[in-house]
Amino acid sequence: MKKIFYILFSLFFLGEVSCNSSSSGETKKTKAEVGEGKAKIRIAYPKIKNINLSFNYTGTIEPSKEVRISPEIMGKIKKITVKEGDSVKKGELLILFDTRLSGLQREQALAAVESARVQVENLERELKRLEPLLASGAISQGEFDKVKAGYDSAVAGLNQAKAAVNLSGYQIKVSRIIAPFDGIVARKMVNEGEVVAPGALGPYGMLTLMDIKEVIVKAGVGEKEIGFIKKGMKATVEVDAYPDEKFEGIVDNISPSADPMNKNFPVEIRIPNPEFKLKTGMFARVKILVESRENALVIPESAIIEEKSGKIVFVVDSGEVAKKINVKTGIEEEGFVEITEGEITPQSRIITEGNFGLKEGARVLVIE
Template sequence: MLFLSLSCCRSSSQEQASGQASSQGSMPVKVVKVERRNLSEKLTFTGTIEAWQKMNIVPDISGKIARIYVKEGDRVSQGQLLAELDTQSLRLQLQQAEAALAAARANFEDARKNKERMDRLFEEKAVSEQQYEKIKLAYEAAQAQLEQAQAAVNLLRHNLQVSQMKAPFSGVVASKNANEGDVINPMMGSFSASSGVLTLMDFSRVKIAIEISSNDVTRIYRGQKAEVRVPYLPDKVFEGEVNLITLTADPTTKKFKAEIAVNNPELLLRPGTFGEVTIEVASKPQALVIPQRAIIDNRFVFVVEGDRARKKEVVLGLETATEAEVLSGLREGELVIVEGNFGLVDGSPVTLIGEVKS
């Protein structure tokens, strides 16, 4: 009886040891189920957001700023009066010029009548050629004086008109660079002349400047859709499109410059900030997809069959940084090893410890 008991204990101990050895030889692995879904390859760029239009508002003439009607941050409409120069001196000059024009016009009328009378007399040979030439020259001088007086009036009227600074487009006053009473001279390099009385921006539409490598430039074209994200609005995606691509690369960076246009009616995208641009350059609908980390040596994967790993050769199609399309070698629903697959050989014992979401 004692012998039988010892024999049973030894047999049980050997089976337990054998089970532990088998468990210790099995590789714990995690898998992903092969599935069909849309696969797309996207390129990501970072660029600076710029206003669609930006202009410094500067008068065409020099003078003292009389009024500024807007402040920084105001929305303005095209044609709206923003600021104007002091025009008192111009108005006095215009009055004087208009009086001179009236006198020149009267003088011209007299000269014209004299010439018409002299034309008839000269045809009748009632006056000498010398007398005729004298009246003709007086007429031409009066005509020149009239034209000069009219030009002076036109110039002053033009100066009065351009003394009013109006919005060339609808937008937002980005900055106020001068004050009422400041003297501005566009011909001088003063701060007012270079930066303007005001800076106006239209960023109801914005553009984002990006740089594209020579490897990727042929995959991007005008009109291509783009997604834009900014760090200060992490949950919002803006839709845009490629508006411009340069034909030649920058000689220093060897990259091509491109511009993304984005509608921004709520003015959420702010000029001067950074934006992340994502452009889809390839897509495959309902592709058989596996993670890149499942792929070994660009052509093999391991799948779990029972408690064994089976090595399979695959042919890949569209690839992204994290996923790949399988053209052949796998079936939908198979379990591909993504963790614990390095060091395996065909037939290696494995223990499935979890399934990873693809």
């Protein structure tokens, strides 16, 4: 019995020794793989590329021209030649008023002109006849002045009649509402047969005409950025309706005064719109190109560390240790930063991950 117990005890002891030896070897192997005392990092190489300084804003698409057409006279609408969405040319007839009353008034005014002219001519002849009589004393000054007053009144009546002719002619002229420019009928607020008067339709008028061959995006630019924006700068516009397209435009106008509500400066970007893809009221994202650099040396933005003394970048030197480089930066775009000063070359191994809290001279392990 003692012999069996001794054998079992020996086997248990040998098993324990074997297990402990195996576990100890596994731990040392793992430490050796990760590299004891080394900081894990990732690197990237600088690139030579074109880089742009751009400012991003939002705005709303507006027409380059817009007019709300209201009547200049009170009248009945005889004919409307367009409907909403129609394209029209400058000078094209849009609305025609009934001109029968204006025509009759013009005829009446012309008759009054003729009557007043005859009266003026008669009194003028009478005055010429009385002038020598007045000189010879055959008639008194009062008698002459009475005829002269009649003549002056007749001349005034003639002028009034002529004004009535002009007024009726103008009423006939403005009864034809024509397009002031090429555009699209965006809104129609009246129908044939309605009687309308100036101001009766409020701010909408009878028709709204828009020119959207070019459109405008108005963006609000803050005080810190307005000094960079110049008229003529290039801009790109994106809208949700066409997610894969960018529409090119230019800065067309910069307001000299800020909006009193939000303190931003209104800036207008003009965009050609020959296919009428951009519609008024669309929400737009605007990028204004302020500055462009060709063949700039750039590195990932994550490589830049801000210190009290300035900006630094860590690189991996030939001894696989971290080296701190002081740098100055320029334009930032889409995750890349331009390096304007510092000992950085396209061959430099820039630390982009694991660089925060890293000490100069620390041993590093580059991981993929």
